[in-house]
Amino acid sequence: MPKQRGLWPFVFYIIVLLASVAALWGTLRLGGGLAESSTPQLAATSGARAFDDFTASVQHHLQSTIGLLLIQILVILMAARMMGWIFRKLRQPAVIGEIVAGILLGPSLFGRLAPEAFTTIFPSESLPNVQLLSNFGLILFMFVVGMELRLSDIRRQLKGSLIISHSGIFLPFVLSLPLSYTIYTEYAASYTGFVPFALFIGIAMSITAFPVLARIIQENNLLRTHLGKLSLSTAAAGDITAWLMLAAIIAISGSGSLLSTGYNLLFLIVYLLLMFGLIRPLFRAAGKVYNNTEVISHGMVGVIFILLLLSSIITELLSMHALFGAFMLGLVMPEDLSFRKIITDKVEDVALLLFLPLFFVSSGLQTELGLIDSPEMWILLGLFTLVAVVGKVGGTYIAARACGESPKNSIYLGAFMNTRGLMELVVLGIGYEMRILPPAIYAVLVLMTVITTVMTMPMVHFINWVNKILERRHDRIEQLDKASGLKVLLSFGRPSSGVTLLRLTDQLLRRGEVHPHVTALHITTDQDINSIDADKYFADSFGPILAEAEQLAQPIETSYQISDKVESTILTKLVQERYNLLIVGAGVRFSSEADDQEAVSMREEMRRRVGAFSVHTTEALLSIHGMLRDKMQFFIDRAPCSVGILVSRCFETPREIVLYLARQEDLRMLPYARTMAQNNGTQLQLVVSEQLQHEGLTLHEGERIVSQQLQTLPEGCELAIISGELWQDTFERNKALLASLPSTLILNIK
Incomplete structure (x- = not known):
């Protein structure tokens, strides 16, 4: 295209602008003579009148449906994020804080402290809009929950998972029946029949919140342990069972006769056969097609959303609630991690961050804690909580012991299964919507949900404390046994960095066919990820380093953790497992990217x-x-072991290795440098200070001194090995040296 020159484009723009202004002026002049219609005309007014008109316009838009809804969403999201942050600081799942935010924004607190502001922001006529959006968000969320439950994970531990999960469901269910019978006449007889009431109370006492439990497992770094896998498979089996039971209970409660209930259950079976016999095989084939792709077409995503709505409509028509249909479609999604991660990335953030807080507030607006206003109600809350905890923890513990699990794992499982969280609120919301749960009982059960979920982490910490006391001596002996060989912790962020650091470790520490004990650690800093993301991040992060370890014949253990405090997590692992050497990269600051x-x-x-x-x-x-x-200085100062930090400049196999020796203490780096030179079949060159040169330095065959100037870089140097102190005193402060720096290993030997 020829380059435009001169003023012609500017002149053309001025002409078009003047013509447009002239056309607008002429049109307004001609229209001024026309007869006035009912349309408001622009008129000159005083400043005060104009401002009054402006404020009236603002007030009108604030009171409009969309304006009020946007303000409500803004208030809800701000409260949810703030309470989520507070509860995370208290080492509780953020979702508990969001649930509490919903209760606080309701009539229990906000409505009491500022009734006028409460009715202004949440007028009763606007609540159906919030509830409608929250229900749609729940459909998306239950779809994601279904995708997080992978049938293959349950199948691997099918026997133990089914026995433990069903025991943890049936025992609290049975224990709740006498309590339901006792309170029915006084609290629920005017609302519904006894059978629906008792069944809903039973399922509410029995359910476990799989999404919240999965995040607790991640935060305790148990995701890849036997206990973590068993906990997740048990919770998954329990969730599937509980939702099938809930679907049947809703069908029984919503039907007018026994025969009608039979039809509902019959068509439920037909629906499930179609989902698992037709839809699931089709999606499995689609998952294989998309397994090696980075994106999924809009057409495929559109088909998934159509099927999501269709499945939800079918279960709603069968009196089993739309949420069950969304859950079942998520369950039959392809189990390929790439496919599920792409779909969850598209859905989960919107569902969790936007719609779910609306559901929490919608639940909070229906929860009037002021109804718990008598000693009898507080006793009732205590009884519900006691039955829920004893039934869930006790049933899970007994079943786990019967399946051969240790007492330690069994009590952990009981504590984990006691997590109810969001899933409990969903069940209670359905019961309240169907007018099966009276407001007072609904408030009691919501508060019981918060209490039992908040109990989980303190119970886990207490069990940890007891186990540490009981096993301290055993752990000390075990650690001493492990310390007999050289233990290396290799911490990496990017997968390519892990390969580079493992290659460095092999060259630095391998002696012939004797390899060090290497543990590769990768930390994900986002604590809000789900189990699908965690598995995908694990596969993506450790795949390259495991392949490199196989090529190098280097035995390696993997450790995957989720923490937003990277340095302290690494330090804790170094202390607890007594490593001899930490290998890390220098980070973004000295990266060559x-x-x-x-x-x-x-x-x-x-x-x-x-x-x-x-x-x-x-x-x-x-x-x-x-x-x-x-992070370099942090590890050098605080690590209880030696530290190696690599500044990589496309590190491969260095042909020229230079070791800098400034002080007597630096001689401790010499064995490492010699091993590296021997493994690479190259000559070791030394840059020695005058002090060490005068003291005399014994050189091995193939070693030579190339310079006594510590501020120089010998020509052809592909790897420099220096001490942490020399790095701080000379290299880090010298921009000219940093600019020409080759790959550099900073060693701090302790």
């Missing part, structure tokens, strides 16, 4: 413009401050 270098340079530019405090604050808000922070 173009994007990393650009991020660091932009950070320095912002620091010069606005100051360090403002930069750190902005980075904290964007959740990138921890990535840009220099």
